[in-house]
Amino acid sequence: MQWVRARHLHRRGDWVPFWRCRQCRCLFSDVHENTYAGDLGPGFVKFYAELGAGVEPIAQMLMENLPQHLRTYADVGCGLGASLHLVERVLGVPALGFEPHPMLHERWLGGRVLPVALDQVWLAGNAQRFDLLLACEVIEHVPDPVSFATDVRLAMADALSVAVFSTPDADSITPLEYPSEIYSRLFPGEHYCLFTADMLRDVLLRAGFEAVEVVSRGGHLIASAGTAMALSGRRKDAEHEPWMGALRRYLSDALANADEVESLSPVLTGHAYRLFKALMNSGDFEAARNWRDKSTAFARLLDEDGLIRPAVLEHALSLVDFESYVANLPSFLGAWSYHLAMLARVEGRVEVAQRGLEQALALMQHETRIGAFCFIESTSLQGPARMELALVAAASGHPDAAFMHWQSMAQGLADVPVFARAAARLALDENARGNYPMVERIIGAMEHHPLRAHGLLTLLCDGDWEVCALEDVDLGFDFWIARFHSAMHARQSLDRMHEAYAVLGIGVCRHPDAQRQEKWQRVCRELAEWRRHHQLADRLKASELVHLVDLMWCDVHGVFVRGWVHAGEHEIRSVHLVSGEFREQALLHPRPDVVAWFPQFPRSGDCGFSAYLKCSAFRPVELEVDIGLPTPVRLVLELPPHLNAPKPDTPSSAHCLDRFRDLMKQCGGTVVVIGGRRGEAHPDEWTDCLLPECRVVALDIHPGEGVDVVGDAHALSQYFAPGSVDAVISRYVMEHLEAPWVVAAEINKVLRIGGLTFHHAPQTWPIHAAPNDFWRISDSGMRALFGPSMGFDVMDVGMELPARIHPPASMLSTQFPSVEMPVFDGFLSTYLLARKVTDLPEHAVRWPGTAAQRLARARTYPVGE
DSSP, X not given: OEEEEEEOOSSSOOEEEEEEOTTTOOEEOOSSOSOTTTTOOHHHHHHHHHTTTTHHHHHHHHHTSBOSSOSOEEEETOTTOHHHHHIIIIIOOOEEEEOSOOTTOOGGGOSEEEOOOTTSSOSTTOSOOBSEEEEETOGGGSSOHHHHHHHHHHTBOSTTOEEEEEEEOGGGOOTTSOHHHHHHHHTTOOOSOBOOHHHHHHHHHHTTOSEEEEEEETTEEEEEEEOHHHHHTOBOTTTSOOXXXXXXXXXXXXXXXXXXXXXXXXXXXXHHHHHHHHHHHTTOHHHHHHHHHHOHHHHTTBOTTSSBOHHHHHHHHHOOSHHHHHHHSOTTHHHHHHHHHHHHHHTTOHHHHHHHHHHHHHHHHHHHHHOTTTOHHHHHHHHHHHHHHHHHHHHTTOHHHHHHHHHTSOOSGGGHHHXXXXXXXXXXXXXXXXXXXXXXXXXXXXXXXXXXXXXXXXXXXXXXXXXXXXXXXXXXXXXXXXXXXXXXXXXXXXXXXXXXXXXXXXXXXXXXOHXXXXXXXXXXXXXXXXXXXXXOOSSOOGGGOEEEEEEEEEOSSEEEEEEEEEBTTBOOOEEEEEETTEEEEOEEEOOHHHHHHOTTOTTOOOOEEEEEEEOOTTOOOEEEEEOSSSSOEEEEOOOOHHHHSOOOOOOOTHHHHHHHHHHHHHHTOEEEEETOOOBTTBOOHHHHTTTTTSEEEEEXXXXXXXXXXXXXXXXXXXXXXXXXXXXXXXXXXXXXXXXHHHHHHHHHHHEEEEEEEEEEEOSSOOOOSTTSOOOOOOHHHHHHHTSGGGTEEEEEEEEEEEEOOOOOGGGOOTTOGGGGGGGSOEEEEEEEEEEEOSOOOTTSSOOSSOHHHHHHHHTTSOTTO
């Protein structure tokens, strides 16, 4: 086990401790003992009801997992019973809930709730069966999750039924996350275990489900389980009402049919807020305004401007503890005040919006102080509230105040996305007003930010589209247009304007879109007009030549360079690499991607180049470009930063080995090791880690230390009975087998259904153990050997340990494709973990030759290797 501590990085320094298992990465918390939710006081139950009890995610999970026919529904661990109400009202299906502590369940909510303990055998003994079952945030609370999931499976009506499980995602909890977010996933803290996606899938498969799909969403895992036919036959949003529409319809219907007493209950008061928020988030502002004005739950709290009454605000700020606050006021007051202010903002009531945002910020900060780990929505909305305050101040003609509000935002690592979006939006607003000095002030502040190398800040500062989330592409593109205009109007150097121009060109190429293309064309026209107006000289200087080196490598024999060069309206006639007395003409290639960046220069010619220059080592190399001027343009090539940056980590087989070892230790079966001879050259901690739970049997073509069976892997079924083995593994043996497809078929034969096979083999490696070095294999090759056509399901496959191949000096020439070999990765190793799912027919795989011939060839493997 590994002790991990998560820290609130920028406010109060609160700590939330938890344990993480090194093997499965699941989490175990010691925040509370495991008492589930039965001891919660009435204040927290009211808080839980008003803030939703998961109504939105429950609606999404249900509507995305509707079975082909739905006649009965059960919610296991139904809490307040909101899902029962939703299913009966929206889907018209009778609903049954199981909950050890029904809490605030009201009869008018609909459905029937049975107060039973969730860790007892109860569903399996119930005569009723269900087409759809939901276990939302339950499986982490039970001491035996496999038995619990088995009970859920046994309660399914037929092969078309679907079960849905949700639970906090252990992998979403990291020391960089806000403690409030961590606490929301650990709370009530009475969890036996928080699962990773792989472990949740394994638990449900062990419970007997035929097929399981797991997705991670918002820090939680959602697993859909049933038969393969049931999961493939689910009704999707395209065939059924979208979940957001179903949620809105449910909330509206529930509120419309409630009497005066019911409408003031915590559940329906919370529903009133959820409906308002859903209308705001969907952009239906007129409906949101109408609902705000007619809701009885809201009337006593709002003033004539549609904001929180000053007296209510004053009362809220005077309540200094969590219990008194939630007992006297709606638990959603802070977050609701933010949405009220945003409604005023979209309606153009700037002064009202500013007052509302100040109200919201005061309330949300107060809620965070008295319940730091409870008011999660208020914590997450403080950044957006400060961002909107900055934008409102800018719209009111107070750019300095806007800048101050932006700088007052939290700026820790977890805050980077919101902080960067605020910067971009503020810069866009100031650019639209022609306040270019303020745009430059914002850019300068970002470029000096200590976290500029993270996320969206990297795009805004350095133009790196690789790190940009898809949701931020349009914002980032518009921001660089603002940088282009700022550089143009602030009379900065050409470099700053051309930098923005180049970043936009790369962006429109990386993320093609009709609107972005239209904006890009407008920028191109503006740049061309600016150049004509300033009468730039036709003669290019080296500093004005645009070029990029895509790939390069060098050794003692010379240097290879591939890239592109553009000279504006001048056509590229030739390119040479030059180093002292050494000179090589480059091959020119079409580069339509580069031409797309410069549409105002359609006759620029082939601007891609590649060349290998034989030259002395450790000497400068120049690029000489002939564009039809009296003297070619020359510039010294330097190693580009993007080629000098550390390469990201490549996949590793360590997780695959961990997964295999854990699964085998759980079943404690027989493992056959092909090529199991030991010695100094064959350390075998690789298989020792399976002991003592597993029985390990080593097979090798030669007798030797640790060998239990001397034999040929091509005839594995001669030594082991069909279906008698739980796993077959090998480590760098496949390349020495004359017919590895025959071996794969033999492995299938001796494995039981569900048995595992795990292999490593070289993809790039020098010849060794001659004459029995036959093959090199990629991940695609492994998939072919141990894929569905061979009776296996591939669980994991990949390549690791990147390596480069250098051709001999005789093959180093600009004309030879082999000159590019050193810039592309091979991989020293390929790995695969697969599960047997079906038997192969007899003689389905054959090799042209006899078993005796294969055995004779196998025995030529060097004994000393």
